[in-house]
Amino acid sequence: QKARIGVTGLAVMGRNLARNLARHGHPVAVHNRTPTRTKSLIEEFGDEGTFLPADTPEQFVASLERPRRLVIMVKAGAPTDAVIGEFAPLLEPGDMIVDGGNANFADTRRRESALREQGIHFVGTGISGGEEGALHGPSIMPGGSAESYAALGPLLEDIAAKVDGTPCCTHVGPDGAGHFVKMVHNGIEYADMQLIAESYDLLRHAAGLEPAEIAEVFRTWNEGRLESYLIEITAEVLAHTDASTGRPFVDVVLDQAEQKGTGRWTVQTALDLGVPVGGIAEAVFARSVSGHAALRDAARNLPGPSRAGGVGSGFADAVEKALYASKIIAYAQGFHEIQAGSAEYGWNIDLGAMATIWRGGCIIRARFLDRIRAAYEADPETPTLLTDDHFAEAAGEAQDAWREVVATAARLGIPAPGFSTALAYYDSLRAPRLPAALTQGQRDYFGAHTYRRVDREGSFHTLWGGDRSEVTA
């Protein structure tokens, strides 16, 4: 018997993806550099379906039906190149290599192009949902050729999460499109998490609530428009008590958040594309600030308010509104980045379809994404989600509360970079005039960078060092 698909790299993600395939009745070849992982998978879960274990790459490749479908689930970066280098020479034209790791989309573009020369389809695929998702149904974002999707799509859609019967998997677009979208997904995830963290901080210090009480607030929010996996787990984490000290778990965890790189890539890429993603950037920077222990120690005694108290009874509702409005901004920025990447690389990404496949399986899964799907359905070419009826109305309705929360944070000395930047972005977009006019004037003064006028076509320069008359540039 031959395997329909094979997975090499059997750490948490690969092992669970292979089990998911087997559980759906697809015979799956399994291989890992260190064979003990393969052995333990078969020993522990061999009865869940048909596994074809292989000790060597040659054995692995020989056990696959043609055209071969080979999934790589190893550490992103050099290990992925090493594994491709090992397997590509054993493959034939028409075969498919799926990279399910968190690769940088630029690496995926490079690999796709090199393997295309050999006639091999390289399918950079974003997979979200962590190890549980991999086992029970992740959100899957495959890039690569349309031809490869015809052969792989049905298998991937079969093991993906389903929402209302629709699989959380679709062909994103050519070459690096899948990994690009996964990258932005993770960037949005950073922003979502940061906004939740700021909400917690405000409720804790401004409103003086205890973690268990805040858990209840999040539970309530999870029954409304904020319903999402991240809000749900926030309540769980906040309600948890540390067994060894009896203190709230959140109080015994060192307050330094780590990161693996996809959030940073989202921001770096946005800078390259010229897309303002302040919400995502502030989330990345907030983790960065938290990790600078020496800097924080040195600055701990700087003067400022004590963070405590002085808010009214409706404060939790105000924070809910600020959170929802700021979340809209973060998603609008992330989708803007996908739109810009799609245009830059000619991917023709269907933005509504991305919202659709993020509704289930992935970390940012939420009721909210149905709204985004609907917004793009109503107007696929919209320059921003913010002008969609629902989102514009929600932002409008949140106004007073949103501003009150940002002002309260500033007044009490509680850092709220996510809320603040979201509001600043909102106000920047709606401003009839921006002070960018002054910036451009300064640029013309010191560097003769020229400016355009509101009342005439063309580029102009003022002779600042001379008689200050205006010349056409």
Ligand code: NBP
């Ligand atoms: P890891 O990222 O921890 O990678 C471990 C795997 O890579 C092992 O199978 C290891 O083989 C293999 N490997 C390495 Br390291 N170097 C290799 C090399 N030179 N040649 C062959 N194999 C090599 O595993 P993971 O946490 O399961 O994640 C897999 C991928 O999925 C990553 O790209 C990750 O970013 C992505 N991802 C992870 C999650 C998550 O929640 N963990 C979610 C979404 C995506 P060995 O056993 O022989 O050492």
